[in-house]
Amino acid sequence: MEPKLLSGKKALIVGIANENSIAYGCARMLKTAGADLAITYLNDKAKPYVDKAVSELTPDIYMRCDVTSNDELKNLFREIESKWHQLDILIHSIAFAPKQDLQGHIIDCSKEGFLLAMDISCHSFLRMAHLAKPLMKNGGSLFAMSFYGAEKVVENYNLMGPVKAALEACVRYMAVELGPEKIRVIALSPGPVKTRAASGLDKFDELMLRAREKSPLQTLVEIDDVGAMVAFLASDYAKNITGDTIYIDGGYHIVG
Numbered sequence: 001m002e003p004k005l006l007s008g009k010k011a012l013i014v015g016i017a018n019e020n021s022i023a024y025g026c027a028r029m030l031k032t033a034g035a036d037l038a039i040t041y042l043n044d045k046a047k048p049y050v051d052k053a054v055s056e057l058t059p060d061i062y063m064r065c066d067v068t069s070n071d072e073l074k075n076l077f078r079e080i081e082s083k084w085h086q087l088d089i090l091i092h093s094i095a096f097a098p099k100q101d102l103q104g105h106i107i108d109c110s111k112e113g114f115l116l117a118m119d120i121s122c123h124s125f126l127r128m129a130h131l132a133k134p135l136m137k138n139g140g141s142l143f144a145m146s147f148y149g150a151e152k153v154v155e156n157y158n159l160m161g162p163v164k165a166a167l168e169a170c171v172r173y174m175a176v177e178l179g180p181e182k183i184r185v186i187a188l189s190p191g192p193v194k195t196r197a198a199s200g201l202d203k204f205d206e207l208m209l210r211a212r213e214k215s216p217l218q219t220l221v222e223i224d225d226v227g228a229m230v231a232f233l234a235s236d237y238a239k240n241i242t243g244d245t246i247y248i249d250g251g252y253h254i255v256g
């Protein structure tokens, strides 16, 4: 990683639960590339695990933010404005669906479970973009995490398939709306990574096995691979990339 690639850039990372989180790989690589970090944790219960993970990252801003709370979201962006006066990079790396809705048939999922999954995993990205836009005066980049199950039916991905499909569609519409402000919007689609969120999916180990066996590179993705891609995409080297879903999956999606 070129150490000065993102020197002085201000990056907000939402979605670190622990050192296995994809967001943690993103934060680590953005830091290595020279960015200053703002990091959030979900709530008091989650905080000790996030404390441990971020201690080496020395974020300028470290705040609680449950995206279902408009107050917590607004406080976060208020703090960014008062400390940094700007924002260059935003990483949305969060998802949630109630287990009983996620692990059953999609036609059996409750309206409440579906709406909650959509709210936390998709609409919150729009809310964050709304708050980030005035701070991205010199342009910027917004990233959200998707998965191949958005595009093709992946066994046991169930409810999260349509949620991620909506997220990727939002990315395209946001890219058009925000393009004139030089704000780029990109969905990242990593292959399966063993994280806390992933443990909510039935038979996740089988998904990992399949990814390793079938991907052209016959490999599994690591969180730093996602972080390295984010660092590149947030840099000027990627200044003409927006609206896309970028796969980091050893090529699985071309054969999967």
Ligand SMILES: NC(=O)c1ccc[n+]([C@@H]2O[C@H](COP(=O)([O-])OP(=O)(O)OC[C@H]3O[C@@H](n4cnc5c(N)ncnc54)[C@H](O)[C@@H]3O)[C@@H](O)[C@H]2O)c1
Pocket (backbone or CB within 6 Å): 014, 015, 016, 017, 018, 020, 021, 022, 023, 041, 042, 046, 065, 066, 067, 068, 092, 093, 094, 095, 096, 120, 145, 146, 147, 189, 190, 191, 192, 193, 194, 195, 196, 197, 198
């Ligand atoms: N693990 C995988 O295989 C994989 C593959 C592709 C995409 N993704 C996506 O990557 C993203 C990160 O997931 P991960 O796998 O790193 O798991 P993770 O469990 O490490 O991260 C999920 C994060 O979502 C946060 N979150 C949940 N509800 C929230 C709320 N209301 N407000 C704020 N934060 C909330 C959690 O606190 C946690 O930090 C998710 O969007 C996930 O769907 C994961």
